[in-house]
Amino acid sequence: MIANIAGIPLAANALEVRQYVTELxxxxxxxxxxxxxxxxxxxxxxxxxxxxxxxxxETLNPLWLSDSTKVKRQEVDRFLQPIFDNVGPVRNRSFSALNQTVAAMWGTYGEGGRPDETFTTSVALLRAHPEFLKTIDSSAKQTPEAILIGRRAYRDGAEALLDSIVDREYLALSLPAGADRLQLDYLMANRNKLLSVSPALAVEDAMSKLRVRDSFKPEPADAADLQHALVALGYCDYFVTGDRQLAQHCRYVVQKLGLACHVCRNVSDIPCQSMSG
Structure with missing residues (x-):
């Protein structure tokens, strides 16, 4: 959305869309x-x-999504709390997947952003340190191969065994600090219940399985697409993407999981009505 209505080249209807953004x-x-x-x-x-x-x-004054890893760990922590009330450093504390400031958002990544940090200064900092971008690029390039490996396992009938192994390793990474094998065993035994109350975990699980079973050609950009959708689908009212394939995948996931988020191809698809009503 941002590149089409603010960058170069502008979409033909850029001015109309920006006006609608103001109305929203x-x-x-x-x-x-x-x-x-x-x-x-x-x-x-x-x-x-x-x-x-x-x-x-900067004119949008947006909210900022927390690091998806942080959100998933907090979802797991919240799930474990009633049974294991001494696990993790955020015990009995509520959390939000959304942040009011860029600095608070960077805090969820473990980074100490300045209080006056903005989108503009963050972009400039990334450009000043290309090694950061290369590290992210390298990780993103592994996404297509991971999808292809999953597809081969699916075709060979090994998906169920692979799922069990991957799920355990995945949940182990999502455990809060201080958790042990007992909590991991509990998560594996109650995996479906965990996913039913943990939107970010459920979206990643459903999206990953869909990508393995779909026939699209995986690209490095799919890593960013997943990160855009992972927390947003579970914690936002609308998700806007001009990417047809991503929109299809997100609609499937939203329907499968019964999420309240509406997937839109255009900002104009969002009803212009008061959020207070």
Whole structure:
């Protein structure tokens, strides 16, 4: 959305969409972005495009998604709390997947952002340290191969065994600090119940399985797509993407999991009505 209505080249209806964005804000809608929006823009080589997109984002005054890993760990921690009330450093504390400031968002990644940190300064910092971008690029390039490996296991009938192994390793990474094998065994034994009350975990599980079974050609960009959707589908009212394939996958996941999020291809698909009503 941002690149099409604020960057270079502009979409033909860019001015109309920006006006509609203003109207949505006027009735109480808040837009939500993530660190992945910063990463994608920082990879651009067109400074004018970057400047225009940054200027537009600042007018949005958006909320910021927490690190998906942090959200998943908090979901697991919340699930374990009634049974194991001494697990993890965030015991009995509520959490939110959304942050009011960029600095608070970076805090969920374990980074100490300055109180006055903005989208613009974060993009500039990423561009000033290309090694950060290369590290993320390297991880993203592993996504297509992971999907292809999963597809081969699915065709060979080994998916069920692979799922059990992967699920245990995956949940082990999502355990809060201080947890042990007893808690991991409990999660494995109650996996379906855990997913039913943990939106981010459930979205990642459903999306990953869909990608393995679908016939699309996997690309490195699929890593960013998953990160955009993972927390947003579970904690936002609307998810906007111009990517047809991503929209299809997200609609499938939302329907399968019974989530309240609406997947839209355009901002104009969001009803312009008061959020207070």
């Amino acid at each position: 804000q006027a009735v109480g809608h808040r837009f939500v972005l993530s660190a992945w929006n910063m990463y994608e823009l920082a990879r651009s080589n067109n400074q004018q495009h970057i400047d225009q997109c940054c200027a537009f984002v």
